[in-house]
Amino acid sequence: MDLNYTPEQIAFRAEVRAWLEVHVPKEPLVTLECREGFDQHVEWERTLANGNWGMVTWPEAYGGRGLDLIQWLIFEEEYFRAGGPNRANQNGIFLLGPTIMEFGTDEQKRRFLTPMAKGEVIWAQAWSEPGAGSDMAAISSKAVRDGDHYVITGQKTWSSRAAFADWGFGIFRTDPESKRHKGLTFILFDMNTPGITRRPIRQLHGDTGFAELFFDEVRVPVENCLAGEGQGWNVAMATAGFERGLMLRSPGRFQATAKRLVELYQKHEAQASPAAREAVLQAWMAAQAYAYNTYGVAAKIMAGGKIGAEASLNKIFWSELDRAMHRTAMQLLGAAAELKRFEDGSINPWLEGYIFSLSGPIYAGSNEVQRNITAERLLGLPRIGAG
Amino acid sequence: MDFRFNEDQLTLAETVRDYLAGTHGPEVLRRLDAEGARDPSIWNGLVEMGLTGLLVPEAQGGLGMGLVEAALIAAECGRACLAEPLVDTAFVGVPWLLGKGETTELARIAAGEVKLPLPHAINPWVADGVGPALTSVDPLRILSEGSGGEDSKLLDLAALMSAAQLVGLADAMLGQAVEYAKIRTQFGQPIGAFQALKHQLASCSVAIEFAKPVVWRAAAAMEDGLASAPGHVSHAKVAATDAAMLTAETAIQVHGAMGYTYEVDLHFWMKRTWALAGAWGSRAFHLKRVDEAVLGGSLAIGPEHTFA
Numbered sequence: 001m002d003l004n005y006t007p008e009q010i011a012f013r014a015e016v017r018a019w020l021e022v023h024v025p026k027e028p029l030v031t032l033e034c035r036e037g038f039d040q041h042v043e044w045e046r047t048l049a050n051g052n053w054g055m056v057t058w059p060e061a062y063g064g065r066g067l068d069l070i071q072w073l074i075f076e077e078e079y080f081r082a083g084g085p086n087r088a089n090q091n092g093i094f095l096l097g098p099t100i101m102e103f104g105t106d107e108q109k110r111r112f113l114t115p116m117a118k119g120e121v122i123w124a125q126a127w128s129e130p131g132a133g134s135d136m137a138a139i140s141s142k143a144v145r146d147g148d149h150y151v152i153t154g155q156k157t158w159s160s161r162a163a164f165a166d167w168g169f170g171i172f173r174t175d176p177e178s179k180r181h182k183g184l185t186f187i188l189f190d191m192n193t194p195g196i197t198r199r200p201i202r203q204l205h206g207d208t209g210f211a212e213l214f215f216d217e218v219r220v221p222v223e224n225c226l227a228g229e230g231q232g233w234n235v236a237m238a239t240a241g242f243e244r245g246l247m248l249r250s251p252g253r254f255q256a257t258a259k260r261l262v263e264l265y266q267k268h269e270a271q272a273s274p275a276a277r278e279a280v281l282q283a284w285m286a287a288q289a290y291a292y293n294t295y296g297v298a299a300k301i302m303a304g305g306k307i308g309a310e311a312s313l314n315k316i317f318w319s320e321l322d323r324a325m326h327r328t329a330m331q332l333l334g335a336a337a338e339l340k341r342f343e344d345g346s347i348n349p350w351l352e353g354y355i356f357s358l359s360g361p362i363y364a365g366s367n368e369v370q371r372n373i374t375a376e377r378l379l380g381l382p383r384i385g386a387g
Numbered sequence: 388m389d390f391r392f393n394e395d396q397l398t399l400a401e402t403v404r405d406y407l408a409g410t411h412g413p414e415v416l417r418r419l420d421a422e423g424a425r426d427p428s429i430w431n432g433l434v435e436m437g438l439t440g441l442l443v444p445e446a447q448g449g450l451g452m453g454l455v456e457a458a459l460i461a462a463e464c465g466r467a468c469l470a471e472p473l474v475d476t477a478f479v480g481v482p483w484l485l486g487k488g489e490t491t492e493l494a495r496i497a498a499g500e501v502k503l504p505l506p507h508a509i510n511p512w513v514a515d516g517v518g519p520a521l522t523s524v525d526p527l528r529i530l531s532e533g534s535g536g537e538d539s540k541l542l543d544l545a546a547l548m549s550a551a552q553l554v555g556l557a558d559a560m561l562g563q564a565v566e567y568a569k570i571r572t573q574f575g576q577p578i579g580a581f582q583a584l585k586h587q588l589a590s591c592s593v594a595i596e597f598a599k600p601v602v603w604r605a606a607a608a609m610e611d612g613l614a615s616a617p618g619h620v621s622h623a624k625v626a627a628t629d630a631a632m633l634t635a636e637t638a639i640q641v642h643g644a645m646g647y648t649y650e651v652d653l654h655f656w657m658k659r660t661w662a663l664a665g666a667w668g669s670r671a672f673h674l675k676r677v678d679e680a681v682l683g684g685s686l687a688i689g690p691e692h693t694f695a
């Protein structure tokens with residue numbers, strides 16, 4: 001155990017900080033969940049790519065810098081310190097990218113990773129269906145083999161970024177006789193393929209970040225299948241592992257929120273309750289704990305380990321932490337909490353953040369599902385319905 | 388930067404865990420409860436393993452290890468609900484003496500000939516000391532009247548090692564609850580198949596998983612002599628106490644009425660948890676120290692300050 005940064009790591013931090021201080025937009029971007037904001041965020045992805053900061057851990061051959069996970073954590077810490085925008089391509093760089101790295105052919109890596117790192121192709125995910133939410137193995141959208149194509153028919157929903165994205169990925173039932181986890185295949189598709197209809201879904205804040213997708217005999221080349229026909233469930237579980245376990249929510253995000261919460265508390269201290277004060281301290285403690293744990297996971301992976309079902313613990317922890325921090329902020333704001341813009345015209349980030357935090361315990365597998373996974377796979381309790 | 392235990396540290400912890408599992412199981416706790424809480428043969432076993440000399444420099448006959456190893460072993464002592472005053476003497480007393488440059492007793496401590504009661508103003512008692520007896524809810528703790536000075540290093544060391552024991556205690560209680568939930572059947576199935584129990588136990592897992600690295604971080608901060616170490620120790624004590632108290636309450640709930648009996652082993656671990664939760668600074672005491680660090684501004688906070 002060595003909790004000191006090397007001189008190289010310290011120099012790397014300084015390099016990242018210097019670049020971000022120059023390039024991070026001074027004014028916050030419009031929300032990613034509308035056309036204008038999406039375009040602004042894509043522009044930011046390209047700015048990052050021009051600085052070669054798109055995805056620092058990827059090999060140089062695929063548009064990355066070939067850096068290790070500690071350097072990635074340093075990059076993320078500095079990114080959130082600088083108030084960097086949300087990543088428009090998080091479905092790509094944090095979820096699909098690592099999945100292609102693990103399961104893709106060389107051809108697929110060449111074809112998909114570099115444009116992803118460079119922000120040229122923005123990805124949407126297409127997991128859920130109307131009848132397959134928490135129970136993802138109930139997927140019924142079909143992909144039928146026809147020569148060198150799959151013909152996809154069905155419906156996906158809650159597809160993040162699908163309102164505006166260029167490409168999508170999801171799992172489809174390729175074996176019509178199959179049930180549950182078997183007979184599923186992981187397929188990548190161009191969102192502009194004939195037969196795909198996207199219907200943006202208006203979210204509770206009024207904007208449209210996700211969409212329904214309708215597939216009507218959509219022809220997708222067979223080479224867009226990842227890891228072979230019938231392997232979809234295993235590949236999807238690996239993707240979910242990246243999502244829950246490490247990449248999607250790096251600790252810097254929560255440490256930055258905790259710091260802002262401390263500042264908010266200090267501004268409202270005269271009216272704040274002792275309970276709010278304790279909640280603020282709890283926020284800092286939990287965000288730090290999450291950071292320590294992530295450094296431990298990173299060290300484990302760098303030594304050749306893997307993320308298993310413990311990814312579920314992570315997802316429960318950060319999503320409930322995020323909600324608690326924003327709830328505390330809303331309490332501190334009191335009557336001003338409901339204002340979308342404060343009296344000085346600035347956006348109320350805590351209201352936006354609170355609404356977004358409510359989705360955390362739902363997306364990437366609801367926390368109820370994560371607690372089932374924890375209980376069954378980590379603790380070894382019997383599966384539901386076992387006699 | 389490498390936030391992992393090395394192979395040697397993990398092997399050491401596993402060896403101690405196996406040894407205590409084999410020699411200090413629930414039947415031993417029951418015997419100590421019935422016949423007297425201290426047993427020289429248990430102490431001698433710990434001495435033979437070299438644990439009393441874990442932090443004693445090699446020149447004085449010890450193993451010369453550091454606080455990170457000690458915290459890891461203290462967690463194992465918690466897991467085993469160890470009654471002998473190993474943690475106080477060897478993992479708190481020894482580094483405290485070393486910090487003061489007092490080395491004369493170290494060889495005898497390593498040899499198991501001296502135990503160190505640790506009086507401090509923060510506690511209204513002395514554990515394993517002499518003086519008029521006080522009665523703890525924990526039948527295996529030996530307390531006497533008395534209190535000492537306000538040495539801050541002693542307090543930090545003892546709070547750190549209490550936190551380490553608490554995460555071990557929490558692990559053990561979670562394990563006991565899980566095993567019980569697997570074998571107890573109601574409504575025609577093991578009660579552990581019910582989500583109402585699964586979700587409570589999973590929440591304990593989350594709390595423990597995210598308390599442990601805080602404890603290890605605090606141990607490393609003390610080992611490295613960081614000025615910020617007291618804040619990290621207090622963070623560790625709060626996180627470990629919360630995880631252990633949640634797990635204790637969940638574990639008794641999972642055991643149902645059986646958990647309320649003296650017959651089920653759980654109560655030994657639960658009572659040690661209650662004792663250590665308040666020992667060496669209550670939750671309020673440690674939360675106040677975190678408050679001073681975070682809101683008081685003595686600790687730099689934000690994403691770039693994970694380890695600084």
